[in-house]
Amino acid sequence: MSKKSEVRGGIDLGGTKIQAIVIDAHNTxxxxxxxxxxxxxxxxxxxxxxxxxxxxxxxxxxxxxxxxKGVGVGAPGAIEPAGGIVSxxxxxxxxxxxxxxxxxxxxxxxxxxxxxxxxxxxxxxxAELGAGRERDSILGVFWGTGVGGGIVLKGELWxxxxxxxxxxxxxxxRGGARCPCGNRGCMEAYAGRAPMEAEARRRVEKGxxxxxxxxxxxxxxxxxxxxxxxxxLHHGDKMAEELIDRAIKALGAGIGSAVNLIDPEVVILGGxxxxxxxxxxxxxxxxxxxxxxxxxxxxxxxxxxxxxxxGGAIGASLLVK
Amino acid sequence: MSKKSEVRGGIDLGGTKIQAIVIDAHNTxxxxxxxxxxxxxxxxxxxxxxxxxxxxxxxxxxxxxxxxKGVGVGAPGAIEPAGGIVSxxxxxxxxxxxxxxxxxxxxxxxxxxxxxxxxxxxxxxxAELGAGRERDSILGVFWGTGVGGGIVLKGELWxxxxxxxxxxxxxxxRGGARCPCGNRGCMEAYAGRAPMEAEARRRVEKGxxxxxxxxxxxxxxxxxxxxxxxxxLHHGDKMAEELIDRAIKALGAGIGSAVNLIDPEVVILGGxxxxxxxxxxxxxxxxxxxxxxxxxxxxxxxxxxxxxxxGGAIGASLLVK
Numbered sequence: 001m002s003k004k005s006e007v008r009g010g011i012d013l014g015g016t017k018i019q020a021i022v023i024d025a026h027n028t029x030x031x032x033x034x035x036x037x038x039x040x041x042x043x044x045x046x047x048x049x050x051x052x053x054x055x056x057x058x059x060x061x062x063x064x065x066x067x068x069k070g071v072g073v074g075a076p077g078a079i080e081p082a083g084g085i086v087s088x089x090x091x092x093x094x095x096x097x098x099x100x101x102x103x104x105x106x107x108x109x110x111x112x113x114x115x116x117x118x119x120x121x122x123x124x125x126x127a128e129l130g131a132g133r134e135r136d137s138i139l140g141v142f143w144g145t146g147v148g149g150g151i152v153l154k155g156e157l158w159x160x161x162x163x164x165x166x167x168x169x170x171x172x173x174r175g176g177a178r179c180p181c182g183n184r185g186c187m188e189a190y191a192g193r194a195p196m197e198a199e200a201r202r203r204v205e206k207g208x209x210x211x212x213x214x215x216x217x218x219x220x221x222x223x224x225x226x227x228x229x230x231x232x233l234h235h236g237d238k239m240a241e242e243l244i245d246r247a248i249k250a251l252g253a254g255i256g257s258a259v260n261l262i263d264p265e266v267v268i269l270g271g272x273x274x275x276x277x278x279x280x281x282x283x284x285x286x287x288x289x290x291x292x293x294x295x296x297x298x299x300x301x302x303x304x305x306x307x308x309x310x311g312g313a314i315g316a317s318l319l320v321k
Numbered sequence: 322m323s324k325k326s327e328v329r330g331g332i333d334l335g336g337t338k339i340q341a342i343v344i345d346a347h348n349t350x351x352x353x354x355x356x357x358x359x360x361x362x363x364x365x366x367x368x369x370x371x372x373x374x375x376x377x378x379x380x381x382x383x384x385x386x387x388x389x390k391g392v393g394v395g396a397p398g399a400i401e402p403a404g405g406i407v408s409x410x411x412x413x414x415x416x417x418x419x420x421x422x423x424x425x426x427x428x429x430x431x432x433x434x435x436x437x438x439x440x441x442x443x444x445x446x447x448a449e450l451g452a453g454r455e456r457d458s459i460l461g462v463f464w465g466t467g468v469g470g471g472i473v474l475k476g477e478l479w480x481x482x483x484x485x486x487x488x489x490x491x492x493x494x495r496g497g498a499r500c501p502c503g504n505r506g507c508m509e510a511y512a513g514r515a516p517m518e519a520e521a522r523r524r525v526e527k528g529x530x531x532x533x534x535x536x537x538x539x540x541x542x543x544x545x546x547x548x549x550x551x552x553x554l555h556h557g558d559k560m561a562e563e564l565i566d567r568a569i570k571a572l573g574a575g576i577g578s579a580v581n582l583i584d585p586e587v588v589i590l591g592g593x594x595x596x597x598x599x600x601x602x603x604x605x606x607x608x609x610x611x612x613x614x615x616x617x618x619x620x621x622x623x624x625x626x627x628x629x630x631x632g633g634a635i636g637a638s639l640l641v642k
């Protein structure tokens with residue numbers, strides 16, 4: 001049994017959903033809760049929803065949030081850890097500026113809050129507790145609303161000057177599709193859930209047919225979630241197939257390029273789409289990656305994140321020492 | 322003054338030329354020689370030429386090769402350091418298989434020979450003695466016959482599982498130009514000296530005009546060396562301008578992608594073309610790199626290799642402890 005004072009919280013703040021967990025000293029999840037990321041009321045609305053979902057996870061674990069040793073948060077965008085400030089989180093509603101998320105949550109939860117980059121905490125979780133255990137070098141690729149990445153070298157996350165791991169912005173087609181980052185031809189421009197949805201909308205406006213948006217309404221979703229894409233593929237939806245195929249090829253090229261550069265022992269595919277499609281489409285991504293390797297004789301291992309949907313929140317909880 | 326027993330040799334074996342140096346304990350070059358890489362007689366012919374050019378460098382320094390503490394060699398292709406074996410050196414004549422270069426040279430030179438990857442020794446030289454001094458993280462890009470790279474992280478060369486640094490095989494256009502490595506759309510397919518020459522020949526066969534090959538003959542060169550490209554640019558040769566522009570854009574995209582992934586303090590541009598065009602075209606490559614950065618607010622420093630043409634040979638000499 002865990003001592004109560006060693007119980008920590010972890011929150012994964014994503015463009016689609018907020019996932020909270022409460023976890024004990026043995027890294028066993030003892031309570032969890034999730035909800036969609038609210039689109040109204042901007043950063044403060046998101047912070048309020050995070051406090052609520054953390055409360056729900058704590059209730060499930062039978063603790064008060066104030067009794068937690070601390071709460072770690074994995075957030076998108078640029079993070080200033082000292083002040084718990086999150087800036088330019090383009091995949092979150094009205095979050096182009098800066099917001100002091102850490103202090104806002106501390107006030108609501110009654111315990112200290114540590115904020116870090118969502119993908120780096122996800123990679124750290126896989127490195128310490130998941131598919132990267134006992135691996136010396138890891139390339140983590142988080143395929144979700146955007147495409148993030150993280151590099152573990154000699155057992156430690158490599159941060160560079162603070163911005164390392166942005167594999168989503170590997171150029172796979174010079175002068176190609178416009179990316180949410182503003183540049184052209186990035187891997188994310190073809191493989192991110194958000195730009196895939198934008199491309200689907202453009203194609204519908206041009207008169208192309210798809211069941212994607214009908215399925216979205218039927219399942220009462222505000223956007224094309226990974227689940228909606230999966231339904232559409234099950235229905236043999238042509239447009240969904242084309243856009244997923246485009247994403248797979250872009251992922252293969254971008255991951256292959258990164259492997260040529262850093263030559264890691266293992267590639268770990270995570271993120272909302274990565275976890276959902278890891279078993280079915282992972283082998284196709286791996287095959288496209290291998291096509292682009294300089295040394296075809298010794299590809300790295302390729303595996304899906306083991307901690308699944310909870311990996312980000314578990315990784316966030318590791319921020320609390 | 323250096324003690325004679327501390328004098329080392331270094332040889333940079335390139336697709337175009339062989340450069341040898343003799344260097345003292347203070348890393349001062351005290352003798353040097355170079356010659357074009359011979360096209361006849363395969364690997365043994367290259368080894369014989371290397372022994373000759375090492376002899377010439379030693380003569381210039383007033384020493385016998387047998388009196389050298391040792392000789393380091395930077396070679397292209399796959400290296401097996403223990404046996405001094407060089408394999409699959411596609412930019413060298415008839416070197417698709419394996420050849421025990423180290424033992425062959427040891428016999429001719431009468432001292433021990435250590436063989437390593439040409440680009441990694443070039444990056445190491447810049448890291449220890451050149452533009453990378455006092456830098457914690459470096460991305461080296463060697464623009465020559467091919468495009469090689471090397472990564473220094475926390476002050477040490479990162480080798481991955483043995484093949485890290487192959488930035489030339491970053492995909493900049495999925496399904497694009499065929500690369501000497503066999504894949505498609507690699508940065509090297511657009512920027513390597515060899516594929517640029519092949520593209521120029523294809524365009525001439527299609528009836529396009531250029532002074533490139535006329536200049537090559539006038540200067541009695543067997544191929545389009547970096548010097549020939551420079552002459553052609555001076556003459557305002559349209560095809561040369563187009564192909565160099567294509568190379569610059571590919572380099573910008575590939576380097577930008579690598580910076581997004583590893584976020585180094587400095588990018589160092591070296592290699593035959595990199596050193597020759599560093600001052601004139603380096604700023605253009607840097608500008609294209611910056612276009613592709615995810616974080617436009619803090620690009621890495623961008624600089625040209627300081628050790629110039631001798632960097633590879635100096636780096637090779639550092640292999641001798």
